[in-house]
Amino acid sequence: MEQIRRTKVVDLLQLEDFGTTVNVKGWVRTRRGNKQVNFVALNDGSTIHNIQVVIDLGKFDEEFLKPITTGACINVNGTYVASQGKGQKGEILATAIEVFGTADPATYPLQKKGHSLEFLREIAHLRPRTNTFGAILRIRHHMAYGIHKYFNDKGFFYFHSPIITASDCEGAGSMFQATTLDLNNIPRDEFGEVNFKEDFFGKQANLTVSGQLEGELGAMSLGAIYTFGPTFRAENSNTPRHLAEFWMIEPEVAFNDVNDNMDLAEDFLKYLIAYALENCKDDIEFLNEMFDKELVERLNFVLNNDFVRLTYTEGVEILEKCGEKFEFPVYWGADLQSEHERFLVEKHFKRPVILTDYPKEIKSFYMKQNEDGKTVRGMDVLFPKIGEIIGGSERESDYDKLMKRVDELGMNVDPIWWYIESRKFGTAPHSGFGLGFERLILFVTVMANIRDVIPFPRTPNNVEF
Numbered sequence: 466m467e468q469i470r471r472t473k474v475v476d477l478l479q480l481e482d483f484g485t486t487v488n489v490k491g492w493v494r495t496r497r498g499n500k501q502v503n504f505v506a507l508n509d510g511s512t513i514h515n516i517q518v519v520i521d522l523g524k525f526d527e528e529f530l531k532p533i534t535t536g537a538c539i540n541v542n543g544t545y546v547a548s549q550g551k552g553q554k555g556e557i558l559a560t561a562i563e564v565f566g567t568a569d570p571a572t573y574p575l576q577k578k579g580h581s582l583e584f585l586r587e588i589a590h591l592r593p594r595t596n597t598f599g600a601i602l603r604i605r606h607h608m609a610y611g612i613h614k615y616f617n618d619k620g621f622f623y624f625h626s627p628i629i630t631a632s633d634c635e636g637a638g639s640m641f642q643a644t645t646l647d648l649n650n651i652p653r654d655e656f657g658e659v660n661f662k663e664d665f666f667g668k669q670a671n672l673t674v675s676g677q678l679e680g681e682l683g684a685m686s687l688g689a690i691y692t693f694g695p696t697f698r699a700e701n702s703n704t705p706r707h708l709a710e711f712w713m714i715e716p717e718v719a720f721n722d723v724n725d726n727m728d729l730a731e732d733f734l735k736y737l738i739a740y741a742l743e744n745c746k747d748d749i750e751f752l753n754e755m756f757d758k759e760l761v762e763r764l765n766f767v768l769n770n771d772f773v774r775l776t777y778t779e780g781v782e783i784l785e786k787c788g789e790k791f792e793f794p795v796y797w798g799a800d801l802q803s804e805h806e807r808f809l810v811e812k813h814f815k816r817p818v819i820l821t822d823y824p825k826e827i828k829s830f831y832m833k834q835n836e837d838g839k840t841v842r843g844m845d846v847l848f849p850k851i852g853e854i855i856g857g858s859e860r861e862s863d864y865d866k867l868m869k870r871v872d873e874l875g876m877n878v879d880p881i882w883w884y885i886e887s888r889k890f891g892t893a894p895h896s897g898f899g900l901g902f903e904r905l906i907l908f909v910t911v912m913a914n915i916r917d918v919i920p921f922p923r924t925p926n927n928v929e930f
């Protein structure tokens with residue numbers, strides 16, 4: 466077969482030079498036709514759209530064409546011509562075809578019929594070949610790029626917080642341990658406890674649940690940073706919104722108070738939604754068509770409306786008075802559940818909500834304490850269909866107040882002595898938040914289950930692929 470430079474389908478679909486010879490490589494989505502001519506819909510992942518390859522059966526041997534079935538990978542040379550059919554500009558009249566890889570119709574699971582998302586989860590190694598997952602994964606890429614672009618354009622520095630840490634930011638129990646100890650032969654000390662001195666790091670280590678504590682040190686030196694990396698939580702909550710391994714974006718900014726933090730969160734989310742609408746048009750339109758006809762409308766709505774800002778206390782009052790039956794009780798001091806958050810967003814305000822000033826008991830030790838002695842300057846951004854998409858706060862920058870809180874909670878701060886020192890040496894007001902990347906992708910792709918917005922999800926009892 467003659468060597469011709471490959472053109473990606475996404476570029477072919479823009480091509481106006483009819484009559485040129487092109488090469489295309491991709492996976493067969495469908496093949497149909499009659500005794501004279503066959504039509505192959507070919508997809509190479511570069512776009513949701515397929516290119517049509519027209520095969521004149523007078524020029525190709527029928528036996529040779531047999532392995533060209535759904536899922537097979539082929540290499541095609543041909544003439545790019547204006548298309549007779551509607552819905553496409555051009556198509557390829559094949560002059561030479563090579564079959565790279567066959568896909569036995571008896572065993573290839575992705576035949577033409579639609580498959581449930583549940584079934585596709587069981588074949589996560591193949592689901593990126595479907596329209597739906599192709600769209601989601603391209604959107605995921607563009608959003609990641611958009612996040613870096615947003616921060617870079619605003620002068621934030623990408624700060625690489627560690628994946629393995631010896632600190633526990635959120636409270637024990639939800640962390641994965643990182644160890645090289647032989648679990649069948651655990652070394653013990655004289656008290657019978659695990660002797661971590663013999664472990665790789667000489668002490669107990671974990672996979673990070675958040676890059677925030679290190680991120681704060683970045684902000685206190687570089688001014689404005691963000692992290693964007695994998696985080697791990699061994700929470701045994703089998704929900705459609707939790708993964709054991711997820712990606713988090715955590716900006717942290719020196720001199721920002723909680724209001725600046727809210728402004729940043731709102732601007733950031735709106736930028737990303739606008740970025741998706743602009744850069745993932747075809748894929749979003751596909752999802753809009755297939756899964757939820759209000760998707761584009763909802764994205765535009767978020768873009769064009771201010772987020773409502775109110776305190777936790779005001780939010781709880783609304784929930785107590787609303788007359789709605791909730792599964793979990795609401796009262797001042799309760800940690801709001803997703804059903805409460807979604808009521809405020811979807812039924813009461815009908816737009817995104819930022820709740821602030823939460824009871825200190827339900828928030829982390831590092832949040833700035835308010836004068837009332839009861840609440841802290843936390844802020845959660847709540848989204849339709851998602852609930853909490855961002856959690857953040859102004860941080861407690863006062864050494865004495867931070868230490869008092871740590872003592873109240875009976876925390877052992879030895880592992881985070883370095884964090885505490887940031888309040889001793891040149892402390893300053895600062896704020897930040899964490900955005901769960903997959904929660905954002907859920908919103909933009911209108912998927913209902915977080916397992917469907919990451920290539921290979923990790924959840925309790927599931928580490929396949």
Ligand code: ATP
Pocket residue numbers: 698700706707708709711713853854855856857899900901902903904
């Ligand atoms: P939730 O109450 O929903 O469990 P959280 O309060 O534990 O969230 P934070 O610790 O504030 O969440 O983390 C910041 C953000 O990270 C959340 O707003 C959410 O978008 C995301 N997030 C938290 N836990 C998970 C998880 N297990 N899987 C995916 N995203 C998560």
Ligand code: MN
Pocket residue numbers: 700
């Ligand atoms: Mn959680």
